[in-house]
Amino acid sequence: MKVAIASGKGGTGKTTLATNLAMYMAGTEPVVLADLDVEEPNSGLFLKGELYHREPKYKMIPGWQEETCSLNGDCQTVCNFNAILKMGNHVMVFPELCHGCYACSELCPTASLPMQAKQMGELKHIKTDNLDFVESRLMISEEQAVPLIHQTIDYVDEKFPAAMVKIFDSPPGTSCPVIEATRGADLVILVTEPTPFGLHDLKLAVETVRQLGKEFVVVLNRHGIGDDQVERYCEAENILLAARIPNSRHIAETCAAGKLLYQDIPEVAAAMDAIARLIRSRNGGGHS
Amino acid sequence: MKLIFTTQGTDWESSMDPRFGRTQFFFVYDEESEEIQTHDNTTIENEAHGAGPKTAQKLSGFGAQVLITGNGPGRNAATVLQTTGTKIYVGAGDMTVQEAYNAYKNGNLTKFGEV
């Protein structure tokens, strides 16, 4: 059972929700939390555990074999991403631009561009209490989040049974990385705040999940500030508002320090409980 | 010496373009023959990715020994320029082409570091 936590706008509280929800649910059943915001993975800042496993993550890019190359320049012609250039009698590959389509490699008449593994990031698997936490981090020079998100989801699919609750902390926005992170989700939770930015970006996020045909609910964070437009929008659109987390300076301060909320703040625990029950009901009546 | 400038226009009074990869024009000046060539680079706009190396490739076609620009090329473009042995000078981003040339001749521009 995969639950993706997403939002149009950044900074609405996805990671806060993902980490608190995962740890809360881990109190009664084994849970996986995966941080798919690979450009800026933050969930780990709130969790303490033992490093169980780490592995570099690779993407395949062509490597130039000078000895066999006939310098015909086909590679540059077939690449749609400007990732390979023929400069005089050198062929240069730009790994960050390469999408790994293999066209240059497979269409090269002299087989002078064998595909090779290049590290683009790292995956870490950390265990704490009842929780398995998987985080992937993109190396700073890398521009493409999607391949790493894809491989991280593959890792989770391989290591854990399908029925286990898996929470995916997704990147913000509505572009490719979010699509990749939410594609396989059984349920999407959209986190927003009751402000004009929050409403505007929620609408974009709703459009995105509707296009993907995903079941989704909304969680309203920082409730009490701003106005009621988000609530009215959800009502008008028949979107379930699964929980409200109140706005409080105390909550902001606790998060600032990298601490979880649900143990000390009853409203947050209540919100986590409501969401957990929703997830279990979608997961065939739940299990433990 | 043949010099190439990243510019926003096609004459000595034009502003320099501080960018490399998506520079609007090249202004090429041959000191010996005093010939000027310009090249419109604006089609680079169509490239979603890889503008830097592509522009560097185009530039190499002019056979200039020196590149004068603003912020400097990004890493990929710099690697391409290295293969041509082009010397790169930066810091001319908010000058006119004429001012940039004078600054270069007076040694007032910074040499771009090795990649």
Next chain:
Amino acid sequence: MKEIVVISGKGGTGKTSLTASFAVLGGQNLVVADCDVDAADMHLLLEPDFAHGEDFFSGELAVIDQAKCSACGQCEDVCRFDAIDMIEGCYSVDEIGCEGCGYCARVCPDEAITNVKQNVGQWYRSAIRTGTTMIHAQLKVGADNSGKLVAKVKKMATEVAGNEGKYWILVDGSPGVGCPVISSLSGASLAVLVTEPTVSGLHDLRRVHQLVKMFRIKSGCVINKADLNSDVRRDLHRFLKEEGIPVLAEIPYNEQFTAAVTNGKTIVEWDADLEQLVRGCWEKVTQLADDR
């Protein structure tokens, strides 16, 4: 002409609110470029008139012409992105999965595949309520957010600034550390890094600063919600000092920030204390960008 780019690694630090305030303070002297194209928000505060808009194209999608297709399956064989499948007897391309690499079109023996340019959004040139021009854009959902649309927005802003004799280009940059931010930053005279004294904020600031350093762009830092956590604030100051980044302002946690936005106003139009703070900050920003 000078370019000020406002970025933050992490979302929710107040970047857009702050940039909109700078726009109000700068008034007629600047052109605004909203480069936060994936979920753009500045327009909610500046009331653009969307006077001129154009479609924007980026990337391609493969389309299979069923009339020509002999169902040999070579396209499916070469596709590395699992984007081609046999569905109800026909090979078809999954639009979401297709990366636009063009490989399938090259190998198709029936020439049944074409690469179609994708309309991924719109960009606009608008007059805004401060009396100047804003260039902004909206990427369609699910689109590939490359640096291209950002570059377009910046280019248009630079053109307008040139034509109208404006000194400043004020850019609301993209979040994260990928292509769109890099494109937002290129050509910047100054990067204004907006952060907050939280563990997430500091973590993301370090990452985005690496980018700024790589491009040798001068930077300054605005610490928002500055009194939220004194320990992290201390760590933050230490980091800034180590890296030689001047602090341009420290804004205390203030719920008027949100109240202003909720009422469609920038913070400098809403609260006198915030106005004074932000005005001082803007002065420092312009001084630093101008090397004064």
